[in-house]
Amino acid sequence: MSISPTGAPPGDGSPGAGRRGTRELVRRLFHAPHPPAPLFAGSPGRWLRLLPYPAVLALTSVFVPVTIQVLVNDYGVPGGIAGALAVGQAAPMLMLVHRPLRAWWIVFGTDVAGALVLLGLPEREGTIWPWTPPAMIGCLFVLLAVALREPRRVLTGVWLATGAAGLVLHLVAPGRSDGGALLLWVLGAVVLVIGAAVRERSEAQRRLVEQETISEAERARRTLLEERTRIARELHDVVAHHMSVITVQADSAPYRIGGLSEEARAEFASIAGSARESLSEMRRLLSVLRSDGAGGELAPQPGLGRLQQLVEATVRAGFPAELSLATEVRDAVERGDVPQTVDLSAYRIVQEALANAVRHAPGARTRVSVTASDGHLTILVVNDPPPQAGSPLEVSGTGHGLVGMRERVRLTGGTLDTGPLPDGGFRVAARLPLPPSRPPSASPAPEDL
Structure with missing residues (x-):
């Protein structure tokens, strides 16, 4: 018509x-x-x-x-x-x-x-x-x-x-x-x-x-861009840490290793100079990404070691939740075997999954499970249906919270599976790849420092 x-x-x-x-x-x-x-x-x-x-x-x-x-x-x-x-x-x-x-x-x-x-x-x-x-x-x-x-x-x-x-x-x-x-x-x-x-x-x-x-598509696009910007900020912190370690190692190598030739000293000096230049470029990039004045982004990035605090904060807010963190995961975090990108992405996925459960199923019991097997870190967040048919904090979801999860999983090369359960609950399952475990006596590779 x-x-x-x-x-x-x-x-x-x-x-x-x-x-x-x-x-x-x-x-x-x-x-x-x-x-x-x-x-x-x-x-x-x-x-x-x-x-x-x-x-x-x-x-x-x-x-x-x-x-x-x-x-x-x-x-x-x-x-x-x-x-x-x-x-x-x-x-x-x-x-x-x-x-x-x-x-x-x-x-x-x-x-x-x-x-x-x-x-x-x-x-x-x-x-x-x-x-x-x-x-x-x-x-x-x-x-x-x-x-x-x-x-x-x-x-x-x-x-x-x-x-x-x-x-x-x-x-x-x-x-x-x-x-x-x-x-x-x-x-x-x-x-x-x-x-x-x-x-x-x-x-x-x-x-x-x-x-x-159109508005929904624009909101989804804006959410995607915001999440990618946030990932870029966090990725800068991760990469900057590694580049700083490379700079320090390259600068101190002539003093720690004796008998180096002039060519080797010049090579270490070149490596240190390149690392400093890269750090300067990333600082300029970070000044653009943080132009909105988000002071909270200057805090240290969280990881799997802070999942217990995250779950406890959810419980204190009045929403029942429990955490199951496998022993091998705890050991890998203590040894530093979990890459920082995987460590940070796992934390953000659990954080967003708990936030979704609080918004859409208030009062429902939520279980968080993190295990490691076959070279992958498996994250499972399952919430039960709401205990009573009350109105949720958000009547209908837009799916924008899942956008951030997908971006995190894509960053690490993993997989994500989300969806409702037959009993009315909801499930978020993510698999993030882990590097091959090293023997305890093996020295850390340069890229892991």
């Missing part, structure tokens, strides 16, 4: 609006601006999209015989002429689904022709003129279909054309006209206003849904 937010309302009978509506009416008759999409084509329900087809078929099958019977029995029209008028007045209703405006042109012209035919016949008691009852009711159905499809300027032209035709016929035979022309004009205005209101409301709802979709 198309809609034009401008133009005069259907009941605006000003000369300017009438001229614009008439021009638009004629132009759209021969040059339709929209494709022949059916009425209610944008409706979400399939039954509503199919409803117009049986409706117009039923209207046509009812109005054709009824019109013939009324014209022959009540007005004394010959059978052949009555059949032709009935087809012209009712058969175009089959076009209402795709081309309601063109159907109105045919019906409108046939109604005028029928009024002229009746004018040449003797007047019968109990009949109305210029419009017969079937013609009047059928015209209202056609006007409703036009109002559900066309903009206001066209509706104004349709309404004025209907009123003008009735006025001309009334002036031709004022003694025979008994108010039928005025009745159709008034009822037509009511139908056009109702149809226009329904169409504009539907269009407003469609635009609102589109805007909400």
